[in-house]
Amino acid sequence: MGSDKKLTINGREHVVPAPDGMPLLWVLRDLLKLRGTKFGCGKALCGACTVHLDGVAVRSCVLPVERAVGKSVRTIEGLGDERLHPLQDAWLDHQVSQCGYCQSGQLMAAASLLERNPNPTSAEIDAEMSGILCRCGTYPRIRAAILSVAEKMMRAAGADAS
């Protein structure tokens, strides 16, 4: 039941008494007080709870905590370090957020996409980002922000190569 789980979150180890089957989302929010990861639907339908598990975007609201043991979890609190992640900067440049509630999930999904694929096609952006709902309707700005970061990354890569 309340067996201790050893979790690595944003590079830090935590030992947390969480029962098997408790979704990672609630372990993060209610037990570890990392409240940047959001609850939206509880059924992996809206993506507000998206975090990275070994670099891959997953829906933490349906991920039993035991499946995160021994893996690296990254949340919105660990997306940037002292400086903002380039996507966070782009989000501010494009003034993406409205109510902001879904944006942790949007950012984590976008970061996972660009880490795997720095130069995504429009269809690849669609495929990744269509899993995350935004009721305020910030999608056009999310697309613009992702494209601006991808473009900068490609330009930087091009400059390195030359």
Next chain:
Amino acid sequence: MKDVGSRVISRRSLLAGGACGAVALVVGFRLTEAGGTARRATTQASFQPHAFVRITTDGNVTAIIGPAEMGQGVFTALAMVLADELDANWKDVTAEASPADPAYGNPLFGGLQATNASTSIPVFYDSMRHAAAAAKAMLVSAAAARWGVAPSACRTSEGAVFSPDGSRLAYGELVPDASKLSPPPKEALRLKDPSEFRIIGRSMPRLEGRAKVTGRPIYGLDVDLPHMLTATVARKPVPGARVKSYRRETALRSPGVRAVVEIPSGIAVVADHFWAALQGRQKLSVEWDLSAAGELLSSEEVEQRYRALAQSPGAVAAHRGEPALELARAQNVFEREYVLPYIAHAPMEPLNCTVHETPDGCDVWLGTQYQSLDKKVAAKTLGVSPDRVRIHTQYLGGSFGRRGSPDADVVKETAEILAAVRALKAPIRNVWTREDDIRGGLYRPMALNRLRASVGTDGFPTAWAHTIVARSPCIDSEFAFLVADGVDATNVAGAKDLPYAVANLSVDVHQPSFGASVQWLRAVGNSSTCFAIESFIDELAHQGGHDPVEYRRQLLDGDSKNARLLQVLELAAQAANWGDALPTGRGRGVAVHDYWGTKAAQVAEVEVKGDQVRIDRVTCAIDCGLVVNPDGVKAQVEGAIIFALSAALYGEIALENGAAKQSNFDDYPLLRFDATPQIDVVLVPSKEPPSGIGEAAVPHAAPAVFNAIFAATGRRVRRLPLIRDGMKA
């Protein structure tokens, strides 16, 4: 405008009186030291000449905002208005949520502190400027006294006062002296000419932008208090249901569960954290007795009754000429019906509220559109005096009307849970699941619009009769002041003030009380009336062989009060390349509408292949008067269109035995990233007073898209959502 009181928000008031502003501005100094006295005012660290502004000795300027920030950008926009008039340095400016206090009452809503109907900028634009001008005058007087010069010889810029010889005193340095002065009367204030604005009209980033991309805990659901317990409620499936049986002991044995209590809305499970509460709730196995629940209707039954009601005239909202006579004698009469289903607000942050009792009252944390009522309801439920209830408004993870319930349902429920488990001596956080939210039983009213028009040989209408059937969110509620002569203004808005030139007109409304409980949803009744009117006018245009834009133009032209509406119609048509040929299977549709003073026109361009609809582009031209934050306005228009497309394409709450069939985003889908069209926004520069923007671009999208589908295919859809018609989107 109503004087909403001259109370002071700080306990230690030094001055009182509503000297400035149309809304009586609270005047008083907020002391940072407990037990400060009038004499100690000179040592205070902050200066709050008004309810709306606080300046500290370190130069920080805080705009104190009554309306809730739910994504619409009101914190930033009102802070911009304040900063501009104050001549503050924008980098020193922040915004914070006000307490619940009559000083922040909305005069358009009976002085209640309510964030409704896109009224925040129209209502507070002037008052914010007056507050800033008064504060600035006091700072200037303080500086002038130090220098021994006339205040009129000084100037202000970037958070400082400058003397005629160029000496500078920063606002922060002047706080102790300014605090001793009285605010000048409103008549003595000189507001800037718009040509002097340096912040208003520039695109400014939202003040809380960084918090929202770094996951800072700023929402109601993020509230965390020592010893806090979390509750979740097994809620009655329909109003009037009673508990027949449930497995209390089984739920109590579930790990982490501390209490199981019956409350008026259902059975609450209180636990150490949300997951434990939810696990406990699942073990309740509640059986409900529906025998006292009254009629349990299906949506189809509600619609049939609505249709029957629409055959007779309802309460009169508008009447001119002889519409009945003209319709009876005309050769060509068209009659159509347009139906909109119930829909749920479904803000991304599920509903929640946290209440904590203290020896001197109680604290309530939540995202809310309606602080006045929250305070009243919490006080009544917990048996404390309202002045001992402190409402802490959090950022709202969306709302769209849901967090402005006319009975403060979530606050009431949370306070009831707390009252039932007082022995635990713990703050209670009440969390709704998504299913609770979708089934939560407060929906945009289902609406049936029956439209009839007689047309002359030229194809233009000679008489127009519009009968609306929709339950009223206002009758018998705190918002009853919006009902006059039996007509809820929010149910007939956009219809009773039909802008088109028709000599004989009748608009009437039936507001039956059966069916689902209802509540305003972003753009209120205009979503329904605009869909009906802009679809019907499109049908009439095509019927007479007229171009839909040209037809509307002719019906608007000739009335000077339609000038701004005509302009947005022209601009939208132009920007969307209206009239350019399109390949087969593609079409454009238009809609034009005035939403409570904000005029907009939209052109949608769609592609239809078989039953598959793809919306490629929506172009919106919009005139909301003076624009405070242009990029913020554009963002609202983009968001409003996407919000409206969810309703147009997919949105439906269907009743079965009185309860919603839908429960989560699988059966209540929203528009997703890949289906989002290109959106182009044309802002009309204007010197007219600012009108609202949060909702103003919602009503047009559905009729523009449906008109475009007709243009592409000849198929006319008169019912929302589109997928109900067998189409895919």
